[in-house]
Amino acid sequence: MKSSVAVFKTLIFLAGLAPLLWLIYRFLNDDLTANPVEFLVHQSGFWGLVYLMVVLSVTPVRRFTRWNGVIKVRRMLGLFAFFYVFLHFSIYLFLDRELYWDEIIPDIVKRPYITLGFTAFLILAALALTSTRGWIRRLGRRWQKLHRLVYGAALLAVVHFWWLVKADIREPALFAVIWIGLMAARFKNAAGQQSKMKK
Amino acid sequence: MLIKNKERYTGREITSEKDYMRRRDFLKLSAWTLTAPALAPVRLFASDEDKNKYTALNAVRNKAMSIGEKPNSWTEITTYNNFYEFGTDKSAPSRNSRAFKPRPWSVAIDGLCDKPGHYQLEDLIPAKKLEERVYSLRCVEAWSMVIPWIGVPLKNILLKAQPRSTARFVEFTSVYRPSEMPGQRAHILDWPYMEGLRLDEALHPLTFLAVGVYGRVLPNQNGAPLRLVVPWKYGFKSIKSIVRIRFTDTMPVSTWQRLAPGEYGFYANVNPEVDHPRWSQRRERRIGTFFKRETQLFNGYADEVGALYKNLDLEKWY
Ligand code: HEM
Numbered sequence: 001m002k003s004s005v006a007v008f009k010t011l012i013f014l015a016g017l018a019p020l021l022w023l024i025y026r027f028l029n030d031d032l033t034a035n036p037v038e039f040l041v042h043q044s045g046f047w048g049l050v051y052l053m054v055v056l057s058v059t060p061v062r063r064f065t066r067w068n069g070v071i072k073v074r075r076m077l078g079l080f081a082f083f084y085v086f087l088h089f090s091i092y093l094f095l096d097r098e099l100y101w102d103e104i105i106p107d108i109v110k111r112p113y114i115t116l117g118f119t120a121f122l123i124l125a126a127l128a129l130t131s132t133r134g135w136i137r138r139l140g141r142r143w144q145k146l147h148r149l150v151y152g153a154a155l156l157a158v159v160h161f162w163w164l165v166k167a168d169i170r171e172p173a174l175f176a177v178i179w180i181g182l183m184a185a186r187f188k189n190a191a192g193q194q195s196k197m198k199k
Numbered sequence: 200m201l202i203k204n205k206e207r208y209t210g211r212e213i214t215s216e217k218d219y220m221r222r223r224d225f226l227k228l229s230a231w232t233l234t235a236p237a238l239a240p241v242r243l244f245a246s247d248e249d250k251n252k253y254t255a256l257n258a259v260r261n262k263a264m265s266i267g268e269k270p271n272s273w274t275e276i277t278t279y280n281n282f283y284e285f286g287t288d289k290s291a292p293s294r295n296s297r298a299f300k301p302r303p304w305s306v307a308i309d310g311l312c313d314k315p316g317h318y319q320l321e322d323l324i325p326a327k328k329l330e331e332r333v334y335s336l337r338c339v340e341a342w343s344m345v346i347p348w349i350g351v352p353l354k355n356i357l358l359k360a361q362p363r364s365t366a367r368f369v370e371f372t373s374v375y376r377p378s379e380m381p382g383q384r385a386h387i388l389d390w391p392y393m394e395g396l397r398l399d400e401a402l403h404p405l406t407f408l409a410v411g412v413y414g415r416v417l418p419n420q421n422g423a424p425l426r427l428v429v430p431w432k433y434g435f436k437s438i439k440s441i442v443r444i445r446f447t448d449t450m451p452v453s454t455w456q457r458l459a460p461g462e463y464g465f466y467a468n469v470n471p472e473v474d475h476p477r478w479s480q481r482r483e484r485r486i487g488t489f490f491k492r493e494t495q496l497f498n499g500y501a502d503e504v505g506a507l508y509k510n511l512d513l514e515k516w517y
Pocket of ligand 1: 041042043044045046047048049052085088089092108114117118119120121124153157160161164
């Protein structure tokens with residue numbers, strides 16, 4: 001049992017790393033499209049959102065499979081989500097806006113899609129910071145409450161995506177549907193547990 | 200029988216074939232748009248040698264009308280395109296436009312003019328009359344490229360139709376062919392794509408009708424077989440795959456303007472002082488260079504076109 005969890009963890013770790021390795025491979029082949037910075041902003045944002053959705057699906061998957069092993073990779077998945085979002089923000093800051101603060105500050109303050117993305121980033125940063133064993137102990141019951149914010153962060157990220165596309169909303173709409181589905185699964189789950197407890 | 204059927208399946212129960220197709224395409228395209236940009240490397244399907252697959256055109260460079268910068272590569276120009284008719288990812292047009300048939304092609308020129316007509320492309324723009332112009336193209340998304348176009352001044356074509364004195368604007372329409380243009384099977388924009396210019400803008404010597412690039416006929420993803428090039432305006436004004444040119448006395452509404460009037464105006468002149476609501480236009484990334492550069496008013500053509508807008512509030516008429 002223990003070793004199967006270890007294998008599972010390794011597989012998830014490799015899956016988390018895969019987009020990064022793929023991007024590095026393409027970088028080495030000079031194949032990051034004609035506009036590498038834009039491509040990297042999009043790729044990192046996209047994978048950040050994908051892994052956020054994957055983290056949110058841990059609980060429904062556990063309920064569905066009745067296998068508690070998935071819980072063991074939740075933190076890792078969350079940290080991968082944060083890793084790609086961090087990459088996204090760094091690329092935006094250094095490569096896209098080239099640290100031109102006359103663009104960055106107005107972006108964050110007056111462009112709603114960036115304001116939302118930035119809020120989501122701050123939330124995820126707080127969650128990543130408090131993801132260690134020490135913080136879990138220190139925060140006690142409040143830890144769980146705090147980490148439920150991940151649902152909000154994911155929603156902000158979806159709206160961020162929705163507002164930034166120029167015309168084609170299909171991709172963000174798909175993420176919105178996934179988010180709603182995962183929320184529904186979560187609430188159904190919570191309700192089910194409560195009725196069980198009453199019995 | 201028929202009437203009975205009609206009664207039974209009214210309203211929402213019935214899905215018209217068109218809706219059904221649209222829904223199916225929605226699903227198909229979503230799965231595709233999600234995976235394709237991430238997974239398809241550009242180098243696997245494109246290289247500068249691809250140029251040789253296209254018919255060569257003979258044209259002398261018009262140096263007086265060209266900028267001195269080195270053009271972007273063939274691969275850059277032909278794999279990084281905004282042409283939503285073939286998909287919204289930048290690499291989608293180069294991948295999804297192979298089924299498009301740009302020949303034979305005819306163009307209607309009509310509206311307020313004395314000599315309206317339907318022209319075959321070869322008659323409208325004879326191969327002997329072509330010239331090359333190197334322009335920079337500044338996209339509204341804050342990137343730019345240097346492109347060696349081949350074509351003719353739009354003015355030459357427009358004057359042949361003899362516009363009337365009542366004509367004040369020119370409206371352009373792109374082709375509508377959902378069977379060859381997968382992007383048109385979804386309602387992303389209000390197809391067909393439309394654009395417009397003021398008549399004096401359209402008659403300006405810089406305004407160009409391109410049929411080729413880099414000494415070759417236009418690849419499908421670049422707007423084959425003929426497209427507009429207005430170098431002092433954002434790229435979306437330079438409408439592709441034109442089938443109709445119409446003289447009118449009312450200001451045309453362009454496709455992007457209709458979609459988001461607060462973000463895209465009729466003029467769409469390159470202007471570093473007027474931001475897009477969602478991003479700054481102060482700087483641009485020239486494709487192929489690392490650091491951004493300052494964007495120039497009218498994309499550097501202030502001396503040539505400034506007079507057209509002498510009495511225009513550029514903040515209001517963005
Ligand atoms: C949880 C945090 C975030 C997530 C999950 C996220 C996700 C995304 C996604 C999915 C895209 C679109 C990618 C595509 O088109 O394929 C995107 C684009 C973008 N994001 Fe974020 N983002 C986040 C935070 C931020 C922050 C903090 C900033 C900057 C302060 C930012 C700036 C941008 C920009 C500039 C774009 C590209 C816009 C464009 O192409 O017009 N994002 N993001």
